[in-house]
Amino acid sequence: MSASQASKAGEAANSRNQDGRAGPFSAFERTVAWRFLKPRKQERMVSIVTVISLLGVMLGVAALIIVMAVMNGFRAELLDRILGLNGHIILQASDTPLNDYDTVAKKLEEVHGVQMALPLLEGQTLASGNVGAGTGALVRGVRKQDFARLESVATNIKEGSLEKYQEGNGVAIGIRMAQNLGLLVGDKLTLVSPEGDVTPFGTIPRVKSYTVEAIFEMGMSEYDTSIVFMHLDEAQLYFNQENNVQVIEVFVDDPDNVGLYKSDIVAAAERPLVVTDWQQRNSAFFSALVIERNAMFLILSIVVIVASLNIISSLIMLVKEKSRGIAILRTMGASQNSILRIFIMAGTGVGLAGTAAGVLLGVLVCLNIRGIQRLMNWISGAEVWDPTVRFLSEIPAQMDFFETMSVILLALILSFLAAILPARRAAKLDPVEALRYE
Known part of the structure; x- marks a missing residue:
């Protein structure tokens, strides 16, 4: 950010502070956060790290949605097959x-x-x-x-x-x-x-x-x-x-x-009859599926956590690159809380964009998973999903609304938490030290 741009932003900040705040983020803060995130030629490395962070969140969210949908579909299809052929309650003679x-x-x-x-x-x-x-x-x-x-x-x-x-x-x-x-x-x-x-x-x-x-x-x-x-x-x-x-x-x-x-x-x-039901006969099998599903959720959540850590590194680099602009904003009247909100918004914005792209990618894959399976079979020339090993002849996928929402909330919360540390560092930046050698 140039001195003239920072001056204009500082004037906007003063004007905004006088007019009051509408909502958690002012128009000034949103504008500055967007300017900080826009790629510039002299800040190419920051832009690359930001894009990598966005892609990491996107792939983590998409992987989590796809795997959970496949696990849900696998359980639902097996349950449908088992209950479609075998009785729900089994009666045997006792005498x-x-x-x-x-x-x-x-x-x-x-x-x-x-x-x-x-x-x-x-x-x-x-x-x-x-x-x-x-x-x-x-x-x-x-x-x-x-x-x-x-x-x-x-x-x-x-x-x-x-x-x-x-x-x-x-x-x-x-x-x-x-x-x-x-x-x-x-x-x-x-x-x-x-x-x-x-x-x-x-x-x-x-x-x-x-x-x-x-x-x-x-x-x-x-x-x-x-x-x-x-x-x-x-x-x-x-x-x-x-x-x-x-x-x-x-x-x-x-x-x-x-x-x-x-x-x-x-x-x-x-x-007289001996009575059992399908839940008793298949309890171990379906309990194993539930345990596997929960374990996969925890394991793939680590991918989202790692992607969130990339947000920290990209924001730390951004703070370093924008230290002069931050100092000018502070001297023009921007408060520490305003700087804090700007960088929280920047980090959360990266997480939000990555999450939205991940949800879109995950939904598209789930809706077309059988076509993708046939394409992979054609490319490899072999069955990528062996039905003799995995029981079912095709990959099932069944998305659950509440599970998808939990994945979205997890990604957004982690992105918000990842943005706090760099944002606090930016807010505490001393304008005098930042401008000493300018």
Whole structure:
């Protein structure tokens, strides 16, 4: 700032002080703060450090928003997949076998808030097809009418048809199992159960082939690789469980509050049952996701803190470069508090600009994350998001308003705190010492 500019600014300061202050920052203070931040040829290094500070805040905020959105999306997608296929409340017989499952299921569906009661028979098998050495498979036997009500599966049939599966005696398998075993609709899937027939020569594994009538894709690799759906009556014959099921899975309107339904469901069943819910069965898994999410927030907050420290260095350099101008402002009547507010405004302005740019970048990435994933796959020629490792076939992103606001507040508060030390140093600058050798 030249002497003439400082003189004009000092006159504006005197005029402003006489007229009073409107709001926390006067027009004079805003003008001077903006002049200090404007890049000038002789202060190129200060401008470079300021830009680096701005970019640091931007990238820190964007990284925090993107990672938190991916963590939220990952949890929401997993929860949707798990609750879409598995019951929210699981009922098991405590004394006698569940051979009256049709009657019990009908009673349970009359309970308020219950969407569906699904009698289920499960068994582990070895599945083999046209290629490969075979793979482990979980056979789930469900009634024909119930399969259509499992929307997460029935609405994601990729080959074959739901109607053809319900009419025939075949099976429905996941798309990754079909790819691994080289199976298409109409091919034969061979299932081998270790719990076979007992003969004088020992137990012989039960081997039977079924026609593949439908291929589904849920988007969760564990399910698409290992699950085989079979009609309940056929599963009962295959596993020697005629007229019995292992569990009845109940789907409710509000899975997050399954405890509200338990007493009514047990009373409606009118028989002794062992009751568990999805939260009990998956508590360790979802607790780990919450811990990971909180840890990522803390770790990435350090990036924003480091970017805020850059603001300190840039403002210290700015104070050194503008010491002559500060001294002239002081001699023209600007108070220490006014100088303090000018540099706080300058530092907070850098943080505000970086935060706004970071939020914009983070939102754009979150909205286009699947397109970015496909672009990265095309560039690298490989899957950057391996679904066999990360459960889901695509990167999910789900932004939360309150989390985004917390990131914005964190960045702005850190930027404000980072500006205080250099601003106090500028406010305490002695005009006599600054102008001694001018």
